[in-house]
Amino acid sequence: MLEMRSSCEKCGAALPADSLEAVICSYECTFCRSHELAACPNCQGELVRRPTRVAAARVGVVVTADGYELNRVDGSRGELTDLRQVEILNEDEVYFILIGPENSLVIPQGTPGADELLVHLQKLPGFSHQRFLEAMEGQGRFVCWERPPLQA
Ligand SMILES: [Zn+2]
Ligand SMILES: [Zn+2]
Known part of the structure; x- marks a missing residue:
């Protein structure tokens, strides 16, 4: 399962699971989209928008x-x-x-x-x-x- 890191690794801003502002690399390094990073600063990998996750109802x-x-x-x-x-x-x-x-x-x-x-x-x-x-x-x-x- 995709790890939903809760904050940006560059500026520390909160990036909750339902945020549309998070981008991640294939290792799940997580950043704000607003930094407009060309690639992941850690692994040089591609960054894509992280899909949101809605809290599942506890059936x-x-x-x-x-x-x-x-x-x-x-x-x-x-x-x-x-x-x-x-x-x-x-x-x-x-x-x-x-x-x-x-x-x-x-x-x-x-x-x-x-x-x-x-x-x-x-x-x-x-x-x-x-x-x-x-x-x-x-x-x-x-x-x-x-x-x-x-x-x-
Ligand atoms: Zn940030
Ligand atoms: Zn990375």
């Missing part, structure tokens, strides 16, 4: 101190704090479904963070590993965990 699911957060590919965000039930939907693709009293999060298995989520879910007291295995091999929707009734 993924995370387990937080008080619940679950999901940032979807389309940029929308979901949150769930009061987990009541965990289902696995196997329909060609596998989805983890976290169900709360008011909403639910549907998380495709390939989502970044889903592996860590699964490790977390499998540690929930009473999580059915049997059901989980059935879900992985079968088709349909499988309830793998339900919050036990509160003790009186």
